[in-house]
Amino acid sequence: MTKAPTVSLIDIATYLPENRVPAEWYTSQSDVDNDMRDNPMFTPPEYRHHAAIDESNVDMLERATAGLIDRHGRDVIAGVDILLTHSQMPDLPIVGAGGELASRLGMNPQVILDVHNGGCASFVYMVSLARRLLMSGAGRTAMIACSATAAGKVFEQEQVRKLAQASVPGDGAGVGLLTLSDTSPVLDVESRFYGQNAKDMTLETDPPRRWWQAGSGEGHVGFNEGKIMKVLSRGNRMVPEVVQAVCSRIGVKPNDLDLLVTNQPNRLLLRNWDEALELPRERHRDTFNQCGNLFAVGIPVSLEAAIDDGQVKAGDIVMMAGFAHAGDFAGAAAIRWGGRP
Amino acid sequence: MTLPALQDIATHAASNGVIRIETAPREKSTPIILDMMRSVYPHDQVFGRYCTVNDYIDCPPDELFEYLSDTRSLEEWTYSLRGFEETDEPDLWLAWDKLGSETEIYTRTVANPRARTVDYHCAWDQGKHLWMIYLMRVVDAQVVLDKPGSVVLWTNCHHPFYDTNPYPEAAPAERPVWVGDFWEMFGAGHELELKNLKAIAEYRHHNGLPITPAWMRDAKLTRNEMSGIS
Numbered sequence: 092m093t094k095a096p097t098v099s100l101i102d103i104a105t106y107l108p109e110n111r112v113p114a115e116w117y118t119s120q121s122d123v124d125n126d127m128r129d130n131p132m133f134t135p136p137e138y139r140h141h142a143a144i145d146e147s148n149v150d151m152l153e154r155a156t157a158g159l160i161d162r163h164g165r166d167v168i169a170g171v172d173i174l175l176t177h178s179q180m181p182d183l184p185i186v187g188a189g190g191e192l193a194s195r196l197g198m199n200p201q202v203i204l205d206v207h208n209g210g211c212a213s214f215v216y217m218v219s220l221a222r223r224l225l226m227s228g229a230g231r232t233a234m235i236a237c238s239a240t241a242a243g244k245v246f247e248q249e250q251v252r253k254l255a256q257a258s259v260p261g262d263g264a265g266v267g268l269l270t271l272s273d274t275s276p277v278l279d280v281e282s283r284f285y286g287q288n289a290k291d292m293t294l295e296t297d298p299p300r301r302w303w304q305a306g307s308g309e310g311h312v313g314f315n316e317g318k319i320m321k322v323l324s325r326g327n328r329m330v331p332e333v334v335q336a337v338c339s340r341i342g343v344k345p346n347d348l349d350l351l352v353t354n355q356p357n358r359l360l361l362r363n364w365d366e367a368l369e370l371p372r373e374r375h376r377d378t379f380n381q382c383g384n385l386f387a388v389g390i391p392v393s394l395e396a397a398i399d400d401g402q403v404k405a406g407d408i409v410m411m412a413g414f415a416h417a418g419d420f421a422g423a424a425a426i427r428w429g430g431r432p
Numbered sequence: 433m434t435l436p437a438l439q440d441i442a443t444h445a446a447s448n449g450v451i452r453i454e455t456a457p458r459e460k461s462t463p464i465i466l467d468m469m470r471s472v473y474p475h476d477q478v479f480g481r482y483c484t485v486n487d488y489i490d491c492p493p494d495e496l497f498e499y500l501s502d503t504r505s506l507e508e509w510t511y512s513l514r515g516f517e518e519t520d521e522p523d524l525w526l527a528w529d530k531l532g533s534e535t536e537i538y539t540r541t542v543a544n545p546r547a548r549t550v551d552y553h554c555a556w557d558q559g560k561h562l563w564m565i566y567l568m569r570v571v572d573a574q575v576v577l578d579k580p581g582s583v584v585l586w587t588n589c590h591h592p593f594y595d596t597n598p599y600p601e602a603a604p605a606e607r608p609v610w611v612g613d614f615w616e617m618f619g620a621g622h623e624l625e626l627k628n629l630k631a632i633a634e635y636r637h638h639n640g641l642p643i644t645p646a647w648m649r650d651a652k653l654t655r656n657e658m659s660g661i662s
Contacts (some may be wrong), residue, residue: 331472363472
């Protein structure tokens, strides 16, 4: 039996839109759901970035990829065999970002896959998918890409920006480059689906309508107290579980991880995960205060922050983990970071 | 009609940590609740002052209650209590706790069939002051879980004597341990014993055996006959 080939996440790059919005922009708006304003799920970060109204997922992903092109060359990116994308909110519900992105980057991949599930943990899920595809012989190089654009679009709307939930999201994009190599190996991945929770992710308008129907109400995420409790308790449980599963297989105790990066929905979950994993707060890198809830993009943005300021060094064990939507998916992936070229 | 709740201490209650919807509406109480909801809770917070374990047992609640009400059931389902004998004092039983070498444990069982509560009042070394209290309650699972069977609730409170032996003179010479040395493992230990109880009672129930075994019933009859009760 031949040994399965090793797949490495050799580099990542990210992009944050120029428009940096302070918390006051929201808190000065009149409150329409005052009862949610003090809810810790919606405690505003100091800043978040907003994508411009005409800035598409593809625009942002292309801008994020610039970092990879700088370090690895345009030819390496153009030669990518597998392209996976995840758009928090697709530019058009019918067509994903993958095709246009490949075209802009001069790629001609064997596989383009727009990954619609995986939510805030989709970076982890795409690591898993890309790894499986590369191990099965589908190519030598894969690029995974995720983007969040709702903050500057949905949450800037006149009615929606008055809601407590509006101050939390932030926009950004992150990309990762995976190759068949052992320089920055993906050690193990855990993916768990909880389909029974999928229906708890809802969009709402007032007055109610289907999202594709015309109407006056502006769409936003459907939250109530019961749903908040459910999402919080599911997140509390799921993320430590998948991290512990990966830790146990790679033989590393959770509190020996050199770095943890997760999705960053709010400060409560970040605190609770550290407590559950007995991990010192400083080894769980987040960018919540500067970027808000970046959804899927939280993992690459926080990882890049740790790479940029030297918190994570070559040889360190990095755990990426998160959960999606109202708890319909959780994933964790561990790498031994190989350092930047 | 509004009841005059807390009317007598209204000022005191509002300023002394009583959280009710009138003074702490949802937007005030929700942050408190969410802050209390953690992924994990420190061992001491869960088991420090009170040690509670619960489980479902698939056997009829009245039969399980009857079994637990007999002090000698402890001979079967506990980890380390052995050799129960009735003392000269009625309903006070003496056994050995094999956790502490040569350690006598005294037990008086107080059972209430209507509430199905079984409280084991125990102490190491002496039978005058039974301060180790095992509070158990058997609940009809049909009512709480919508299925036949029993739910057993079991709590011990961290009596200060667990920290310091109040009757050192009663202890065997040179015994190296005190029952309170094991308080930190009571959660795990009691869970283990509750699983024993579950395994024993479910096996008997599933195999058509009485939950209270013949030897326990027969001994009870004999005792009652001797004392002229039957």
